[in-house]
Amino acid sequence: MGSIQRSAALLLFVLAGLCVGQRIVLVQEGRLYRARGYHITIWCNVSGYQGPSEQNFHWSIYLPSAPEREVQIISTMDPSFTYAIYTQRVRSREIYVEKVQGDSALLHIKELQDQDAGEYECHTPNTDERFFGSYSAKMNLSVIPDTLSATMTPQTLTLVEGDPLELTCEVSKSTAQHTHLSVAWYHLQGSGDAQATVILSLSKDFVLTPGPSYMQRFLSDVRLDKVGDTTYKLSIGKVQPSDQGQVYCEAVEWIQDPGGSWKDITQKQTEKTLLTVGSQDRDFQANIAAVESSLAEGKPLQVNCSVTAQNSQNRWFQVVWLFKGVEVARIDPHGVLALKKEYEERAALGQLQVVKKSNEMYILKVYQVGLKDKGTYSCEVSEMEKASAGFSIIQSKMSSGIEVNMKPIENHMQVSVLSSERQIVEGDTLILHCEVSGATSPLSVNWWHLQKSGDQPDHIVGMERDGMLRPGPSYQERSANRDLRLEKINSTTFTLAIYNTSATSDGGSYKCEVTEWSMDRSWKQTQETSVAISPLKSKLRVNTEDRSLEISGSADTEIECSVTSLTQRDSQLAITWYFLPPSPADAAPLQIVRTNYSNILDYGAEFRSAMQKSKFHSERVSSNLFWLRILSVNHGDRGRYYCLVEEWLWSADRGWYNLGKKESGKTMLEFKVSENKLHVEKTNHSITATENEDVTLSCLLQGPSQPASLFSAIWFHGLEHSGMKTLVKVHTSGMVEYAEEAMVERLHLRRPSFGDFNLTLRSVEPGDTGVYCCQVQEWQQDSGGAWVLRASELSGYTTLTALPPESTISSRVCSSPSLLHFILVYPLVLFLGLTAALLYLSVKSRQAHKESIYQRKGKELWVDLKGAGDVEPTYSDHNNLEEEMNNLKEE
Template sequence: MGLAQCLEAAFLFLLLLGLTSGQRLVTVQQGPLYRVRGSHVTLWCKVSGYQGPAEQNFQWSIYLPSAPEREVQIVSTVDPSFPYAIYTQRVRSRGIYVERVQGDAVLLHITELQDRDAGEYECHTPNTDERYFGSYSAKTNLSVIADTLSASMAPQVLTHTEGDAVELTCEVSKSTIQHTHLSVGWYHLQGAGEHHAEEVLILSKDFILKPGPSYVQRFLEGDVQLNKVGNTTYKLFLRRVKPSDHGQLYCEATEWIEDPDKTWKDISLRQTERTSLTVLSQGRDLSVDIGAAESSVSEGDTLQLNCMVEAQKSSSRHFQVIWLLNGMEVARVDLHGVLTWKEKYEERAKLGQLRALKPSNTIYVLTISEVGLRDNGTYQCSVSEMKTPGELHAIQTNLSSGIQVIVKPVGLSLHATLRSRIATIRYGQSFELVCQVSANYSLEEVPMSVRWLFQPSPPTSPYRELVQVFPSGTVAWVAAQSHFKEKAQLMKADTSFRLHIHSAVAANEGKYQCEVEVWRRNVLPLGQPSATTRSNAVGIKVVMPESKLQVSTQNSSVEVASSADTAIECRIVFAQNNSQLAVTWYLLPPLADGAPVQIVRANYSSVLEYGPEFSSPAQKSRFLSQRVSSNVFWLQILSVNLGDRGQYYCVVEEWLWLVDGWYKLGEGTSGRTTLELKLPERELQMEKTNDSLSAREGEEVTLPCLLQGARLPDTRLSATWFQMKESGLSSPLLILHHNGTVLSPQQGLAPRLYLRHPTAGDFGLTLSRVERSDAGLYYCQVQEWQQQGEGKDWALQASAHSGYSQLTTIPPESTVMSRICSSPSLLNFILCLPLVLILLLALAIFCWYYKYEKSKKGNVLGNQLMELEGNGEVKTTGL
């Protein structure tokens, strides 16, 4: 450690010692600060460790660059005559003023920053203690920079019909020398007033899209989008405008700078001119009515309800109909005629007791056969019109008036009541259900049968039959419910039926019903039920053994040198001896938006399952889950790199083997361990400007990584390129070791990655044959290594990482060749055309040759005939 470091450590120690002894300390906002000319600026100052009154006084001064040793007094909380002449008018007009946040903390306000306000500011607190002890002032630097932010949008007056698409373009640029970020957002004003604007969609300074409260659902459905084209163009796309979009839209850009205390401050804001949007509503001519042949029916009768739709040009429009009973949905018929029943009606529909038909586009029929008292109530139909068959949102909806249906009791009153003494039982206990039957006539010697029904919890299906007991005593179990058969005991006494379940397990939890049928000889022939009734539902809850698992929630941090190995600990404070533990490791990357990434899971049998982001061979070889003792798990990370930074934690599950299998008792989440790289004392100088690049698919692009400044002698450099995924996880793409070897951890990308390296400090990465999936954030890390002696190891001397490069991919250009290749029929035609032409040419030559030979033979034969006719002799001249 050098002399300067020793003095600094001693000073900090003395300062800490003084603080513990009640020493006065004045602190001011950490500089240097960069603020834009003309903006409103605040600087905070506070005092601690004082012994005087609770309300302290503050005085602000400035040391100008032109006279750094001369104090110029600005403003005071106690002395009105404190300001120098050059500040007197601005203080009186409150262009400069002090706001007291609390008794020992204030804010200095400069309402309109000027170039002459640049300098070193000092905050001084007059002494109120019995003696001078500590610091009474603190300083910070403020620089004034030009405002280069611009935002523009051409004002328009737009008129659209509800459901149309709208696109607006905003041009935003800046040329600030300092490293700043931009946020761009779109805002909506109802009407022409100047009242509060509503957020539509904002691209934050951290490159995150955030919809306004009223636009969240439309953003998730893709109806509201913000696209960045190139470096300066931002486009808002509203896929389906609504009447609520009526009003004014404008774009707002904000420039942000990171202060030395790592907080981001908005330093400039621009609003564009406004675009007026008028949204015309669709016509509302939909009329709905409901009717019934008879609104008063008896039990067992059939009820038919008709829903009539009236609308202009109804045959070409698309309607969805929902049937309602007492305001609750029964069934719906979508615009394609597809019928969907609500869960409680599915079983009756399967038995044919419920039907819903669509005879035409304007008539819908609901039929209920064998109506019961449960069908009493008010029926309505709700009709919604959709713009297109694929539409998910209704253009308009209309609800019919209600029709009251009264179901009168068929003389044979039969009733079943189901009860249980205990509704909540512990795992392994027994419970009993009693089904009591009653009627308005004597049930003595009346044959009865019972069906026991069960619906599991949570409900994943309608009630299903467990077992049926016939009047003869025959028991018929449903094959799929054999696990009940082994535990159940069935009994009958007079007019009650009992179902006793031994040693209940989790699968026995749910709702139970009994359905009773009676036969009466004087009503129907023997063997046919004259009345049927179903009981109320009784819920049984099976309480499983409680988990007593405790996982250490203490947060910690680990600092590791680059390329070294480390281990993250997950400690179990308490777990039952007879339980098994499963552990899942998660990583929250530094720039992740609250979404952790699963690394690896070791189940209760120690079988490893890696998450999607860590499933490559390179990642599997570096991240290992290991149980080092009965209560300690380790996540081992080998060869730590820059992309491994973040917060690690584990989720431990406690599993117990019960009668019917493994059961998860509970789980616990550990505290978070922050992993940081231990950087060398010396930092390399690198170009850290964040930039945006675009490349067309199929072409190549070079991502910059430029080392600046001097290097130590006899050193070597290594470089690692990272790609940041949507999850915030940084994955290494290519590694250049200091010995010159190159490693490509991601095999799929390896053939397309080239390290340009034209000069000693340039490690630009060339990505060839760009694909759509290559879009994202990229950055590099450069390290400097030096050998410790002849034949000894190389040690890390310095390190730094570049800024972020945002790569945007552009679809390939449509050329004649690409259009040909994208059309199989056209491509086949062009490939086959030469062959067809050759065949046609060969056929033409053959035909010509055939005709030529034929005519030649004809001429020879003619000459022979002429000779025969001339002298009466046959003379052969040769064929």
């Protein structure tokens, strides 16, 4: 705290000095790094003087070889001030002082030398009646080598208008200090002393900026790229007559001074390249040709439109395709394709493509021609030029027409259906093969089922030409359960497999329908076969009767799942228990626990905490009877429960397979309110909290209670219109049990008074929004000394809404210039506030240490009262503990 006091006192002293007119000399902040052979300026200002406004300046240097010896350089008032070693440079004005105004001056050194490195002092002679303040200030200057290099091979180039141009500039440096580079390309029209204009520049901050004359051509035609570590490439896509002249590159090295500003310290220019730009011949020709003009239906057609022109790679062309004299496709100068509706649809299906292969070659390709593609093809080529509103046409040329002839194709497809077995047993797999011969085009397949003559055929599944499977409406569920499969074994064989067949629904006639597709035409063939399925003696049954249970709080209960019949005597059963919350009515069932046919347990996502696993147990009471045992029922367990039974069999060729599954009836579990009443606060509350804020929820026991009673409490959380789930439970012994381990750090359950079960939710999150309530339970000892539940009651509901975080105090302070100004101008107020805060933290630390000792001693007293047995402390024990704790507080 002493250092803070000293700093505050020093700041107050400086501010006080300014108020009474103390003289202060300031020099440019150092250390400065400047390159040998370049100009440097160092500023010096004086303020707070009482004399005339015209002040004088003496400049001296302390060399590294003799840091204690002053070497005088130049003065604004005394010509004899200069030492001999600087006399010649001062006389020749290589070193001079520039008066910016009466109390401000600049020291200039035109060409830095190595011996100019050292500590510079600016001294201002006193003009006041008394000496008060500072009269000199110092800064350091280091002279570093000039390592910047910029080179470009000089050339003399003669190009034609529209030709591309690329020039490279090699820029490098090896300065030890951290520096940045800027690179710019310049254009000089004519020769001699003409003013150079910027083409493109890359700043030290990597900002690319075009010169005024090249703004319109920036990016589209003129680019500057850094290639590798040292190479900067200027690219002009199409040279223009205005580009004629001399082109060169300039590099500048920048360093950041201590004050934060950037200063150029070295600069280099390359030799110049002389550029001459001539005009071009703009005539061109359009030609059309087909790879094959007479071909069979379904074969590919390619028609080429070519452009013959001088310097075509640097000119803009638009190509329009015509079929029978009507436009069908257009490629603009940027290569953007526009198709008429019919051709656009064919292109989307992958049947047609129009591409620009180069500026000289444009291709129309139809992958499988049809009879409608027969006719005359031609193309129109237009040369374009850029205008302010896009492109405009300079001239157009039409090619001759080419006639394309087509031969229709014939279909020879044949279909046959084969079954692995003509008769199968219920539950076995039905396998059917559909074999196709004579097809040359893509195929699609559909399977149909006709159970008996006269019925409407039922669509089983189809496979599109792209291999996409589409099950029929009646077979959606079987497909989702993987009881249905359609595979393409090879290019001509399609196999249908139906698993877990049913004698009542899967027998009958099966038809394979194959369609061969060729462009806009298709050919269809069908074949069918009959299948007989022998029944098994019909099957798994489960008790589907709905039940209702009303359970008192903290009692145990069992939900029954009864299997009344099985398909096979040696089949194995898998049991899955589900829970349906009381609301909403369409709530999705939650899996509690599943026991598979190998008796392996798997708890659902909502029931995997240690508390839930210890509460819910799946038991097999007999070969056909299963229980879901629920221990210590509470308010959060209200809802409907049911089981899903699956029957599994083992087969040597198939492994374990599912014979079927059945749902039981639903058991409604209600929480019975005890006849003995507890007085728990029933008022409903609403709380709005900001994210990351702590929130305390109240659960208050009101009115008198029996002296020998002990109390436990359970907190629940749920969304509005949905079921409640357990959060945390505090037992009569004070032990706290959490439903989720992840919530241990965020939930704090405490009892500030005997009948208060407060729950503090730390660092509120969006997922905490919802409804909260607590269930209080009263326990008393019976005649045998066992603790039994006497009464149970629910509190009122608290609705919590979590809002996004607001801006912090620090962000508001930093964004307020007036508040920052207040803190800087009045440091004494800040100092006094900091001192008070430190004293407050010291007192709080001592109080926290005392509270820690108090809590530890309280726990030790509790353990002594409870002892090693399982019997809960009596009411008198609680009174003794409270008296001992009060004594600790007084200590």
